[in-house]
């Protein structure tokens with residue numbers, strides 16, 4: 001399948017690590033021009049080196065996407081460098097879990113500021129450039145916790161369900177302009193952040209984190225948790241020209257764990 005991504009211009013938020021970094025590399029392998037953005041400069045520089053080595057053209061903007069000014073600066077720098085924007089993958093995330101009975105309000109607010117507001121703000125900023133070309137693709141990395149709440153994951157669940165609502169509403173607003181907006185809802189995925197979150201639980205239980213991750217995977221029909229490259233492959237399809245009739249929806253990538261229909 002020809003994804004027709006050669007020379008297309010992308011922003012990947014959270015592109016320095018984990019799922020975002022895998023998305024940036026997958027786009028680079030297809031010959032795309034990719035801006036990665038996150039806060040930590042050395043990690044961004046590493047990601048740019050990998051993007052260039054993979055056949056793309058990379059550059060990085062260090063930014064805190066909870067800040068509206070930083071979001072605007074990222075988009076302006078990308079437009080100055082690439083001359084426009086064709087694709088946005090939002091993958092920046094940092095929400096922490098915690099028991100709902102003792103959860104500080106700030107923890108919920110932090111999750112919402114970065115994912116719900118940050119994803120929407122970045123979408124609002126890039127859409128005018130996509131409208132100019134009457135073509136664009138936006139993918140939000142949400143998460144299966146959005147529709148499967150539990151008592152220790154409410155900050156993630158609230159941010160993710162907000163992202164799903166924005167996905168649908170944005171899609172309705174811009175699909176007529178040739179801009180397709182979708183979300184991916186990964187289940188537990190093998191990134192450092194997932195390990196850190198599970199480590200806290202492992203410490204609480206006095207157990208080994210590897211055993212916990214293995215058990216989480218064994219409880220799924222897939223028999224294992226996801227690899228970030230698997231999420232990136234689907235994101236790459238969703239931002240490509242090959243994706244022409246999928247929009248306003250969420251792709252669940254949870255190893256068959258979800259019972260809800262659809």
Ligand SMILES: NC(=O)c1ccc[n+]([C@@H]2O[C@H](COP(=O)([O-])OP(=O)(O)OC[C@H]3O[C@@H](n4cnc5c(N)ncnc54)[C@H](OP(=O)(O)O)[C@@H]3O)[C@@H](O)[C@H]2O)c1
Nearest residue numbers: 014017018019038039040064065092093143188189191193
């Ligand atoms: N891994 C999972 O199990 C899983 C499951 C479902 C959904 N997800 C979702 O997938 C997305 C990526 O998760 P991941 O596991 O790949 O996480 P990760 O490896 O920790 O990567 C998160 C990225 O977001 C960036 N980031 C964090 N706070 C930021 C801020 N304030 N401004 C700008 N960038 C920021 C990080 O860089 P800096 O820290 O340097 O800023 C990093 O590049 C998240 O939205 C997460 O909720 C993950």
